[in-house]
Amino acid sequence: MSDSFRFNHHFLTSLIIIITTLKSVHTITTTNTEFVKSSCTFTTYPRLCFASLSTQASLIQTSPKLMAHAALNITLASAKSTSAMMVRLSNSRFKPREVSAMRDCVEVLGDTLEELRKSIGEMCELSGSNYEVYMSDIQTWVSAALTYENTCMDGFQGDDMNGKVKVLVRRRILVIAQLTSNALALINHFASIHG
Numbered sequence: 001m002s003d004s005f006r007f008n009h010h011f012l013t014s015l016i017i018i019i020t021t022l023k024s025v026h027t028i029t030t031t032n033t034e035f036v037k038s039s040c041t042f043t044t045y046p047r048l049c050f051a052s053l054s055t056q057a058s059l060i061q062t063s064p065k066l067m068a069h070a071a072l073n074i075t076l077a078s079a080k081s082t083s084a085m086m087v088r089l090s091n092s093r094f095k096p097r098e099v100s101a102m103r104d105c106v107e108v109l110g111d112t113l114e115e116l117r118k119s120i121g122e123m124c125e126l127s128g129s130n131y132e133v134y135m136s137d138i139q140t141w142v143s144a145a146l147t148y149e150n151t152c153m154d155g156f157q158g159d160d161m162n163g164k165v166k167v168l169v170r171r172r173i174l175v176i177a178q179l180t181s182n183a184l185a186l187i188n189h190f191a192s193i194h195g
C-alpha cells in the first residue's frame with residue numbers, strides 16, 4: 001500500500017466520521033426544535049412561545065416537564081426586568097394618578113414574581129410522591145400570577161394617563177401576561193400527559 005493511498009484512506013475515513021457526526025448533531029437539534037414548535041401549539045400564543053423558547057431547545061430536548069420549566073424561567077426573567085423598569089419609572093415625574101398606577105403595578109409585579117418563584121421551586125422538586133400536591137400548587141400560583149398582571153393592566157386604562165407611558169407599560173405587561181398564559185398551558189399539558 002502506498003503512503004499516498006494510506007493518507008487518502010485515513011482522510012476519507014475521518015471525513016466520513018465527521019460528516020456522520022455533524023448529521024446526527026443536526027438531526028438532534030432539528031428534533032429538539034421541532035419538539036418546542038409542536039409543544040407551542042398547545043399554547044394561546046404559539047409564535048411568542050416559539051420565539052421565547054426555541055433558544056432553549058437543546059436544554060429542553062423532548063421533555064414536556066423541561067418545556068414547562070423553561071417557560072416559567074422565561075416568564076420570571078421577563079417579569080423581573082419589567083418590574084425593574086417600573087420601579088425606575090415610578091420614581092420619575094408623572095401625574096399623581098400615573099404614579100399611583102405605577103406603584104400598584106410594581107406591587108402586583110412583586111406578587112407575580114413571588115408566585116413564579118414558588119412555582120419554579122416546586123417544579124424543581126416535583127417527584128412521584130408529591131406530584132399531585134405540587135402540580136396543583138403550581139397551577140394555582142401561575143393562575144394567580146396571571147390575575148395580578150391583569151390587575152396591573154387595568155390600572156393603565158384611563159384617558160387621563162400619559163399616552164406614551166400607558167402604551168409602554170401595557171405592552172410590557174401584555175407580553176408577561178402572554179408568557180404566563182403560555183407557561184400555564186404548557187404546565188397543564190405536562191399534567192395531562194403525566195396522568
Ligand SMILES: *[C@@H]1O[C@H](CO)[C@@H](O)[C@H](O)[C@H]1NC(C)=O
Binds near residue numbers: 069073
Ligand atoms: C431554569 O432556571 C434555573 C436557574 O437559573 C436553571 O438552573 C435551570 O436549568 C433552568 N431550567 C430550564 C428548563 O430552563
